[in-house]
Amino acid sequence: MDRREKLIRAARQLLHERGYEATSPRAIQEKAGAGQGSFYHHFPGKKALALAVLEQVREELTQAANSQFDRPERPLQRVLCFLEQEREGLRGCRLGRLAQEASVLEDRDLRRCVAGYFEDLEQMLGAALDEAVAASEIPPLDTAALARTLAATVQGGYVLARAGGDERELTRATGGLATLLRALGRDRGARR
Amino acid sequence: MDRREKLIRAARQLLHERGYEATSPRAIQEKAGAGQGSFYHHFPGKKALALAVLEQVREELTQAANSQFDRPERPLQRVLCFLEQEREGLRGCRLGRLAQEASVLEDRDLRRCVAGYFEDLEQMLGAALDEAVAASEIPPLDTAALARTLAATVQGGYVLARAGGDERELTRATGGLATLLRALGRDRGARR
DNA sequence: GTCTATAATCCGATAGAC
C-alpha cells in the first residue's frame, strides 16, 4: 500500500475518532508511518486530505443508504429498515458529527460535503415515504418533513448515545420512532 | 461587573460558538478584557471555568424544560409545546454539541454535566408521556423510548440545521414528529 | 517521493512584580 493510501486511511480513522479540528497533520503522519514530506507531497494541506476522506465517506454512506431503499420490500418496511439498521452509536456519524465544528461549517467545500449527504438522504427517505403514502401504508402527510424527522432522530440518537456512553440510547431513540410509524400504519389498517 | 463574571460570560459565549476544544483561555481573556493573571486567579484552569459555565447552562436548560412541563395544559399538549418551542437552530444546543468532542467525553465532570441534562430531560418527557397514556391521549407504548426519540429529534434537528445552514431544518424535523404524535392522538380518538 | 530541519504562531499554564 502506497503512502498516499496510508495517509487517507489514517486520516479517515482520526477524523472519525477526533473530528476535524482535533486531527493534526502530525498525528495523521505518525499513524500512517509517513513523514512531513510525504504528506505535503500528496496533499496541499490538511483540508485537502480531509476533503478527500470525507467525499469518500459520503459516497459510501450514500451508496449504503441507496441500496437500503432499492430493495423488494414494501416502502414503509424499507424506511423502518433504514431507521433500525445497526449503527456504532458511541463512535458517532462520520459526517454528522462534523456539523458541530465551526471550522468545518466555515469552509465551503467541507460543509457542502456534509450538507450534500443529508440532502441526498432526505431525498431518498422522502421518496420512500411518498411511496408508502401512495400504497396507503401510512396516511397522507408532509413526507419531506417526516424524512427530516427520520434523519434527525438518527443524528440525535448518536448525540444521546455518546453523551450517555451507552450505545442503546441510539437504538431506543430510533426504536421509539419506528414504533410510532408502525402504530400509524396499524391504526390505518384497522380503520379500513 | 467584576472580572470573574466577565470571564464567565465570555466563556459562555465562546463555548456556544466554538465548543470546548476550540475555546482557548487567551480568547476568553481577550473577550472579557482581562489578563492571564485574572483568569488563573479566579479559576485553576480552562476546564474549571468551562465546568462553571456548563453547570450554569445545564441549570437554566433544565429549569426552562421543567417550567414547560409544569403547566395546566393536557399532558400531550405539554410534550408538543416542548417539541415545537423556538430554538436557535444554527447555533446548536449549548450542551448537546459538546457530546461530539472527545476531550469533553474523556473528562468525567464535563461529561456528567451533559449526560445529566439529558437524563433529567428524558425523565421529564417520560413522565409527561406516561400521563398522556394514563389520560388515553395516546395509546400505551414504551414511553421511555419515545422520550429518547423526542430528545434525539431535537438534537438531530440542530445537526441538520447547522449542516444545511437553514434554521428551518430543525423546525421541520420537530414538526414532523409533532405531526406523528398528533395523528396518533387523533386516530385514537377516532376509534373510541 | 520521502526525509529532516525549521518557521511562526498558538496552546494551556506558571512566575513574579505591583
Place this chain on the structure above:
DNA sequence: GTCTATCGGATTATAGAC
C-alpha cells in the same frame, strides 16, 4: 486581584537535502 513575561510543547506549513 491584576498585570506582563515566559515556559515547554503543539499547531500548520515551508525549505531544501537526498
